Amino acid sequence: MKPNKTILVAPLNWGLGHATRCIPIIRALLAQQYKVLLASDGVALALLREEFPQLPYKELPGYNISYSKKKHLFKAQMLLQSPRMLKAAKEERKLVEQWVDDGLVDGIISDNRLGVRSAAVYSVFITHQLEVLSGSTTGISSKLHKYIIKKFDACWVPDHKAKPNLSGRLGHPAKPPKNTSYIGALSRFTKRDLPIKYDYLLLLSGPEPQRSLLEDILLEAFKDTDKRVLCVLGKPDGSQERYAHGAVKVVSYMTSEELETAINTSEVIISRSGYTTIMDLAALEKKALFIPTPGQYEQEYLAKKLSAQGLVPYVTQDRFSLEALGKVPLYSGLRMSHDQIKLSDLFAHF
Known part of the structure; x- marks a missing residue:
C-alpha cells in the first residue's frame, strides 16, 4: 500500500x-x-x-x-x-x-x-x-x-x-x-446501550416529491400524540434547523454522530425501506415500521421480504395510520447475522 x-x-x-x-x-x-x-x-x-x-x-x-x-x-x-x-x-x-x-x-x-x-x-x-x-x-x-x-x-x-x-x-x-x-x-453506526429518550423516531429520506409527501403524512399523524417523537427530515443542504410541530420535535438533518445517538435512544424507527436504512437498523438491532416509497419496486420488495421473515412490519404510504404501529411488537426487529x-x-x- x-x-x-x-x-x-x-x-x-x-x-x-x-x-x-x-x-x-x-x-x-x-x-x-x-x-x-x-x-x-x-x-x-x-x-x-x-x-x-x-x-x-x-x-x-x-x-x-x-x-x-x-x-x-x-x-x-x-x-x-x-x-x-x-x-x-x-x-x-x-x-x-x-x-x-x-x-x-x-x-x-x-x-x-x-x-x-x-x-x-x-x-x-x-x-x-x-x-x-x-x-x-x-x-x-x-x-x-x-x-x-x-x-x-x-x-x-x-x-x-x-x-x-x-x-x-x-x-x-x-x-x-x-x-x-x-x-x-x-453501516456508519455502532450499537450502544443508552437510555430510551424517544418512543418513535421518524427518519425521512429519498428523492422528492415523495420525501415531502411522507413528511406531511407523519407530522400530521403525530402532532397531537402523547408519545415522545423525534423527526429527522433528511435535508442536509441547508442550515440545521430545529422546531416543534405540535408534539413532534423536528430537526432538518443530523450528523452521523447525532443520528447514531438518536437511533440508539429511540424505541421504534419509522422510515423508508431503503437498503442503507435497513443495514443501519440491523447494525443497531432496532425495531421498525417501514413505509416503502410508492412505486419503487426495490423498497416494496425489501419491505415484503423482511415482513415475511418476521423481522419488520410495513404499511403502504396511503394506508399509514398510528394503528399500524400496533404490529411492531409482533416482529423481532433487525440485526446483523454474520x-x-x-x-x-x-x-x-x-
Missing part, C-alpha cells in the same frame, strides 16, 4: 443512502493512510462535506432523479428520465478521465454512479442491486445493469453471501457478474 494514493469516492445523489453507506468506507481509507477525494452532487455531496469538512471534493453532474407523486407513473417517469441520466453519466466519465490524466486520482470507488470509472486505475462499483426490479422489465433492467457492472474492475455488494442476508434476490441472482465480491453489510469483513483487506488492489 502506498499511503499517498488518492481514492475517488463518488456516491449517487439519490436520497442519502448511497452517501451514508460510503462513510465507513471513507473512514477505513483514511485509517489506512489513503487520501480521499469526494465527488457527488446535491444533498449527497452536502452530507459528505458535513461529515468530512477536511477532505477535498469535486462536483459531478446531477442525474436529477425525481419521482412521480402517483405510484403507477413511477416506471414511466424513470424511463423518461433515462436519457438525462445517461447524459450525466457520459459527462461524469469525461470529468473522471480528466482527473485521472491530471494525476488527481489513483483509484475509484463509485456507488452506483454509472460513469465514474477509468481503465487507467482500479475502479470499483458498489451496488446491492445485481438484479434490478422493475416489474415486467426486470429482465431487461437487470441485464443492462450487469453490462455496466462488467466495465468495472470489481463490484462490491454490501451484503453477506450466505443466508440469512439482507438484500435477498436483489444482491443474490443465480449468476452474479464474475467481478462480484460480497463485502458484508455496511461477522463483518475488514474493509482494509479490500483496498490492496489500489
Whole structure:
C-alpha cells in the first residue's frame, strides 16, 4: 500500500443512502493512510462535506432523479428520465478521465454512479442491486445493469453471501457478474446501550416529491400524540434547523454522530425501506415500521421480504395510520447475522 494514493469516492445523489453507506468506507481509507477525494452532487455531496469538512471534493453532474407523486407513473417517469441520466453519466466519465490524466486520482470507488470509472486505475462499483426490479422489465433492467457492472474492475455488494442476508434476490441472482465480491453489510453506526429518550423516531429520506409527501403524512399523524417523537427530515443542504410541530420535535438533518445517538435512544424507527436504512437498523438491532416509497419496486420488495421473515412490519404510504404501529411488537426487529469483513483487506488492489 502506498499511503499517498488518492481514492475517488463518488456516491449517487439519490436520497442519502448511497452517501451514508460510503462513510465507513471513507473512514477505513483514511485509517489506512489513503487520501480521499469526494465527488457527488446535491444533498449527497452536502452530507459528505458535513461529515468530512477536511477532505477535498469535486462536483459531478446531477442525474436529477425525481419521482412521480402517483405510484403507477413511477416506471414511466424513470424511463423518461433515462436519457438525462445517461447524459450525466457520459459527462461524469469525461470529468473522471480528466482527473485521472491530471494525476488527481489513483483509484475509484463509485456507488452506483454509472460513469465514474477509468481503465487507467482500479475502479470499483458498489451496488446491492445485481438484479434490478422493475416489474415486467426486470429482465431487461437487470441485464443492462450487469453490462455496466462488467466495465468495472470489481463490484462490491454490501451484503453477506450466505443466508440469512439482507438484500435477498436483489444482491443474490443465480449468476452474479464474475467481478462480484460480497463485502458484508455496511453501516456508519455502532450499537450502544443508552437510555430510551424517544418512543418513535421518524427518519425521512429519498428523492422528492415523495420525501415531502411522507413528511406531511407523519407530522400530521403525530402532532397531537402523547408519545415522545423525534423527526429527522433528511435535508442536509441547508442550515440545521430545529422546531416543534405540535408534539413532534423536528430537526432538518443530523450528523452521523447525532443520528447514531438518536437511533440508539429511540424505541421504534419509522422510515423508508431503503437498503442503507435497513443495514443501519440491523447494525443497531432496532425495531421498525417501514413505509416503502410508492412505486419503487426495490423498497416494496425489501419491505415484503423482511415482513415475511418476521423481522419488520410495513404499511403502504396511503394506508399509514398510528394503528399500524400496533404490529411492531409482533416482529423481532433487525440485526446483523454474520461477522463483518475488514474493509482494509479490500483496498490492496489500489
